[in-house]
Amino acid sequence: MDLTAKTGTTEKTATTTSVLESFAHTSDPRLREVLASLTRHLHDFVRDIEPTQAEWERAIDFLTATGHMCDDTRQEFILLSDVLGVSMLVETINDHKAAAATDSTVLGPFHMTESPVRELGANIDLVGGGEPCVISGRVVSVDGTPLPGATLDVWQADDQGFYDVQQPEKQPPGNGRGLFTADAEGRFWFRSCVPSPYPIPTDGPVGSLLEATGRHPYRPAHVHFIVGAEGYSPVTTHIFVAGSDYLESDAVFAVKESLVEEFVEVDSPEEAAELGLANPFRRARFDIVLQPVIA
Template sequence: MTTDATGTGVTEQALASLQGAADPRLRELLTGLVRHLHDFARETRLTQQEWERAIAFLTATGQACTDTRQEFILLSDVLGLSMLVETVHGHRAPGATESTVLGPFHMTESPVRALGDDIDLAAGGEPCVVSGRVLSEDGTPLAGAVVDVWQADDKGYYDVQQPGVQPAGNGRGLFTADSEGRFWFRTCVPAPYPIPTDGPVGGLLRATGRHPYRPAHIHFIATAEGHAPVTTHIFVAGGDYLDSDAVFAVKESLVQDFTETDDPSLAREFGVANPFRHARFDLVLECAA
């Protein structure tokens, strides 16, 4: 028997082994994965030692995952895969809010809060109000829409990163829009922060000479009956790292002004000290097909 120096015989056999999959989509996905993986190995002349190191890296990535940390999402993020998948499937009606990555810190349920509540339970940052409306693509207010919010504190940490330091649920809230689709809450201006670098993904960034920072942002998931949900952020305009986000998630339409506001009547309305920072952001949802 002659040796197949290119390995195409192995590839053909592996692809043929998948043809019995009952789920056609599973068959399609695995066929594409095997084909591209085999082509990668041939193109780069992947060595046994290199593949063993890759397996060790993936093993370490899985071992770094906990109930409050998802290292595989972090890996997907820094490789740009999370943003690519979101972009491929993120086409929306004109005017609908653009989506972006979920990120690795949506790990706990946000506590239900009343409109206007303060999610900065540690009260350590620059006071800020975020307000807006949830609208259908034709501008109709979506009464009762649910807005899930989570963010880092003014030092760049999420509550799940600092148990015992931050109160549980700090920076998180689940809000229900009023009869006019409006939502608003108090918080602090978030800070830029490094993604966790104490695990295998951090080692990968160091090995490739990349910084780990994300620009300051607040996460949202908005849902409403009869509409497609949207997962998105708003980014603080003028901040650092907008042009070099470690997870490639910045979109121009999501960069918002956090304007310093000196309006005593508005401060009284929102229940904050004057002056304060104010970000206005409407969430426009696409009608479900």
């Protein structure tokens, strides 16, 4: 008598068939399509790895702990999506832009508070202490036409690698954030400190996953932008600091070569005084190129 006979393929696909049938009457056709695909791929995954009951329980516990880690200032499921490359894949799939337009990249988990409206030229580094910099450029159309009145939502970590929401006791709300409006020639400029590479938060389940897999949690230094103008497709992107560590091994797979910009060191007491920055400082100049909405 064979006591260890493996369950047959028929039994293992019967459940899949039943689940697919259970979703067959979903009235929303898109939801029906998504759930049918989810069922097929999820069941394929389970049949592929053949988890033990204990492994299945670990997966349930991992997802539960991930959910419990989420609150108003922490989004562990976005982090999980990020470190599994899903956020970047979704981003790539939705990137239908013209070659000339600025590349997009992931939103990330820290765009959770509204950026304060600021005047062009404002310093978004409300704390000080980091290496000062000035970031400037133009928002233009793919044919080079300036886009006056374009909006730029900017957010970045400080020189120690932390966002305001991560250090409410140390950073005032809105530190490193600003909502700017480009001038009549589409120009923008603001002051800040050079951002630092930083680890994504590692004190939750995603951090445990990275540790168990020998992956470092660091992201290369970057400034986030969401840029929009009437009649144009908005772009969600980062500008990465050239020369930063981890450009080749971003923990969330979000680096695109086209988004790496030089933060050039400027040693000019006159210019520094004019800008209201300490000397020396760094300067980054780049344009954001938007494409018209397809009618």
